[in-house]
Amino acid sequence: MGSEVGCEVRHNPVVAERDDVDVIVEQWRRERAGMSPEPMAVFGRIYRLARLVGDAQEKVYAGWGISRGEFDVLAALRRAGSPYALAPKALAAGLMLTSGGMTGRLDRLERSGLVRRTPDPTDRRGLRISLTDQGRRVVEESADAGLAVQRRILDALPARDQEHLGDLLRALLAAAGAET
DSSP states (O other): OOOGGTTTOOOTTTTTTSOOHHHHHHHHHEEEEEEEEHHHHHHHHHHHHHHHHHHHHHHHHHHTTTHHHHHHHHHHHHHOOOOOOHHHHHHHHHEEEEEEEEHHHHHHHTTSSEEEEEETTTTEEEEEEEEEEEHHHHHHHHHHHHHHHHHHHHTOOOOHHHHHHHHHHHHHHHHHHHHO
């Protein structure tokens, strides 16, 4: 976030002038004079931030007896809208999971009473995965708690910088997708 947009970080005693990523970049500059390690500063922080926030959300979701991966399944069903049901293949594709990975999550969620498997009314060979009432309550409450974690972290930035950061990250995701 360059100076041209007037990015500011709200006064926050946790915000440091330098961090571990700065040290890593400086070490590379010292050891390999011809290397330009600046991308490490960006992606190192993205990786670390994702890990820290992910770990914090995992702890929050544990309060509802679910993992982050299980939350993702419940959230996909809830976002699908009423009747909160999808075919297992659609769920797996949307979450970028193998059928084996999806089956394990669904087994755990079904044992917990958060989802149910029922025959697909439009395909005799297919199944539908749907949220139970308890599953809907769990995903809605845990989503609110997970968002609170994200909000506390984002509050270090003014609203306009949060929006700009979202735009910049969208552009980087598109560029990364074009590379693959």
